Amino acid sequence: MFSQQTVVDANIVSDFNNALKLYNDKAYAAAQKGFEKVQNTAKESSSLKADATYYDAMCAVRLNQTAADEKVLNFVDENPTSNKKNKAFFNVANYYFANKKAAHALKWYEKVNTDLLSEENKKELNFKMGYGLLIAKAYELSKDKFLPLINDAKYGNDSRYYYGYIAYKLEDYGIAASTLKQIENDKTYKAEISYYLLDISFKAGEFEKCIEVGTELLKTARRNDISEISKIIGESYFNLKKYAAAIPYLKGYTGKGGKLNNTDYYQLGYAYYKQNDFEAAISYFNKIIDEKNTVSQNAYYHLAECYLNIDKKTEALNAFKTASEMSFNVKIQQDAALNYVKLSYEEGNPFENVTDVLQNYLKNYPNSTSYTEINELVVSSFINQQDFEGALVFLSKKNTQENIALASEVSLYRGIQLFNEQKLQEALPYFVKGKSSSEIEISQKANYWEAETLYQLENYEDALNKFINFNNRLRNSNSDAFPLLQYNIGYSHFKLKNYEKAANTFEAFLGKRDLEIDIKNDTYIRLGDSYFATKNYLEALRAYQTVVNNEGTEADYAQYQIGMSYGFRELDDQKIVALTNVVNKYPTSNLKDDALYQLANTYTKIRNNQKAHEAYERLLEKHPKSVFLPKALVRQGLLYYNDNENRKALEKFKLTTSKFPNSADALEAVRNAKNIYVDEDNLDGYVSWTNTLRFVDVSDSELENSTFAIAERKYFEGKNNSTIASLRKYLSSFPNGKNQLKATYYLADLLFKEKLYSEAIEKYKVVLNAGQSEFSEDVLAKLSQIYLQRQDYYGAIPLLERLEREAYITENILYAQSNLMKGYSSTKAYNLAIDYAEKILAKNKLDDNLKLDATTVIARTSFITLDLRKAEKFYKQVEEIATGELKAETLYFNAYFKNLNKEYEASNKVVQELIATYSNYKYWGVKSYVIMAKNYYELKDVYQATFILENVIKNFTQFEDIVKDAEIELTKIKENEAKTNNSITPQTKN
DSSP states (O other): HHHHHHHHHHHHHHHHHHHHHHTTTHHHHHHHHHHHHHHHHSSSHEEEEEEEEHHHHHHHTTTTTHHHHHHHHHHHOOOTTTTTTHHHHHHHHHHHHTTTTTTHHHHHHTTTOGSSSSSSHHHHHHHHHHHHHHHHTOOHHHHHHHGGGTTTTTTTHHHHHHHHHOOOOOOOOOOOOHHHHHTOOOOHHHHHHHHHHHHHHHTTTTTTHHHHHHHHHHOOOHHHHHHHHHHHHHHHHHTOOOOOHHHHHHHHHOOOOTTBOEEEEEHHHHHHHHOHHHHHHHHTTTTSSOOSSSHHHHHHHHHHHHHTTTTOHHHHHHHHHHHHHOOOSSSHHHHHHHHHHHHHHHOSSSSSOOHHHHHHHHOOOOTOOTTTHHHHHHHHHHHHHTTTTHHHHHHSOOOHHHHHHHHHHHHHHHHHHHHHTOOOHHHHHHHHHTTOOHHHHHHHHHHHHHHHHHHTTOOHHHHHHHHHHHHHHHTTTTTTTTHHHHHHHHHHHHTTTOHHHHHHHHHHHSSSSOOOOOHHHHHHHHHHHHHTTTTOOHHHHHHHHHHHTTTTTHHHHHHHHHHHHHHHHHEEEHHHHHHHHHHOOOTTTTHHHHHHHHHHHHHTTTTTTTHHHHHHHHHHHHHEEEEHHHHHHHOOOOOOOOTOHHHHHHHHHHHHHHOTTSHHHHHHHHHHHHHHHHHHHHHHHHHHHHHHHHTOTOOOOOOHHHHHHHHHHHHHOOHHHHHHHHHHHHHHHTTTTTTTHHHHHHHHHHHHTOOOOHHHHHHOEEEOOOSSOTTTHHHHHHHHHHHHHHOHHHHHHHHHHHHHOOOSSSSHHHHHHHHHHHHHHHHOOHHHHHHHHHHHHTTTHHHOOHHHHHHHHHHHHHHHTTTTHHHHHHHHHHHOOOOHHHHHHHHHHHHHHHHTOOOOOHEEEHHHHHHHHHOOHHHHHHHHHHHHHHHHHHHHHHHHHHHHHHHHHOOTOOOOHHHHHHHHHHHHHHHHTTTTTTOOOOOOOO
């Protein structure tokens, strides 16, 4: 047994020695396997097993195995008295230190018992721990490790360098300088020490020395040091106010990690500013964003000055505002505030009401030497912003003579503003007040607009008196300012049916020169109508013929009236020629069915029955919705009856009663048909036929006739309330009476006038469901109007479609088409909306407002459907004639499309116009600011872009969609700028 154990021990020793040899040869993986074998075979608690465990842990450390640290600690726990314990800690620490894992090494150095180390190892431990602490930025602890070593032969220079470096980092520049100078010629650290000593000199304010030393140092500096040395030289020149010399060195600085910060940009901007190179200065100042401190306040103030020097006042306004909101330098703050106020007045303010800006300045700086000047600008700012109501409120607070006089003038402007918005009743008292102005021009304009407003309110008698009195007062003065005065007087006479006076006034007006062609043609039309109404057909012919010859608007109407005038002069051949021209020469005329009906009647009159039938048949075929159809059928039936063609006559009469049972012509058709039945001795056939007609009662009730007659008389007398009661009584008593339809229509009309719309709808529907009648057109117009007032486009559209097909009155056709256009647009039937808008624009004579509506619908709808080219084209057309909020909208889209076309400067000018002139329409103004921000960013003006977006987000939370767009743009800009500017914090994404 003893002999066998000895052999085993010898083998283990041999295995251990083999593994140790491999360890010393750095074959750690192979050595570790050998040591593991020894651990498995050696006796527990033997020194050989302990040594094998130690070397196994050392192998694990050198092989970077994850369990290495654990193995070392296990060795120490299992062998607490081992003389290798301290050595293990020291060796592991040295291994990590050698592999540049100083922080990891530090953990193990701290475990070493220094009492067990030799003096040399103690020095090594202190030096390496000092370095580890330095890397961990534990500067004070690190200093304590290096300090005992600075005179050591081996570690002295390195320790002195690190000691000096730590003093430099702790801003103890005296110690740093005195320590580093002792080894400034050491080749190992010469480059670093030269830079630190240079920077220490800079921080000590020795700028001349820095320039001298730094310039020399640049000649031999390493590439990585050139940037920092350039910065010190540049800032030294900057502090010595030698700005031109500073610029190339400041530009030579590339920043930390390739990024500059706001102070770096400020110094470059200011240096260029002092050279009057304002464009270059702006390019650096405007990169300073996302911070509020003395540097940024100074930067924004000087940035504003640079903008002013290159005549960019709006940009300057923004920069002054930012500077005025910082109090680091009170003098700069107050001066910036004053400049901000003045520029707001001069250029308009994109983010605040100018009057608020002015009044806030007076409140914040009541002792300012500019107080009186700013106070006088308040009223002017109201007027410039077209906030006339605000101006009147402000003027009313100070009842001075000057304010009273100015209030009269402002009242005129407010009245015109309301007039243009079609708020006529609201506008009237403002014109009355404007008449009291002592300024002749203001008083005259107020008088004129008062009369014009009364006319638009259909108060023609008062309007006429005002126009005439005004005209009389103008006779001794220049009336060129009111070129349409006589035209308006003529129209007022015409509306009051004073046709002779209207004709005389229109004749006088036409004697003027240089009339606009549309006004001239319209005047000839009304002149002709005036003569026509007074039966002066010869003069009427002359006026109408002028319009036809000029191919003016409403030439088809003039041609039609020519025919009617010839008819009243018993010149039937000429009448036929004129009416035939209406049918053949005006393909889009709404009077073709009128002309055909009159032609047929004229041919009947001259006994050319064949031509008459041809005209009637053409009317029936080509105009199946014409209001003349029931009359034409009856007349054609009579024509057949007179020619003894009873069968054909009866067909026409019966067709009248079946297609138009609720028309007055149907009753006439029944009476005429009765004559045929009597002639043919077929009274039973007549009775049988009339029994199928609901509207015919052979034994009419006298009571029904009397009841209806009473209600109808009240209706025409305008006794609305009592009429409503009478009509309800009639309809209740005679639900199937022959006047049931007319009574229902009368009742619906009165309910409409009394604004009892729900009941009116019910009655109007009864009239419509009865089929086409003489009331259909008016019912369709009124019923659709109710739905439109309720913005119920789905209810209105079917009515408007029918009104368009069936209407006789031109105004109703236009009414239907214009509201179909709007209805389809509102219900997102965009193609139909555009179709109707184009149909309206194709008409010859078109009201300016309707033309504007149609053009606007095409512009908006094209944008929604992403037909941007078409949208841009039509928005340009709208912009030429738009006013108020619509003008603001068109300017926004003008800016939008210019941005899209990369015309950034031009786009900004449009936004500025919008802000300056239409600031009351906040939504479009604020929406345009986002476009402006995009423009500025493309123009490399980061400050303006971020300033605008931040102010949109801050000040206009009521416009959620715009704020969201602004937030998206701001995030993109800051993320992009953070790539080159250390002072910017990128936006966090939610």
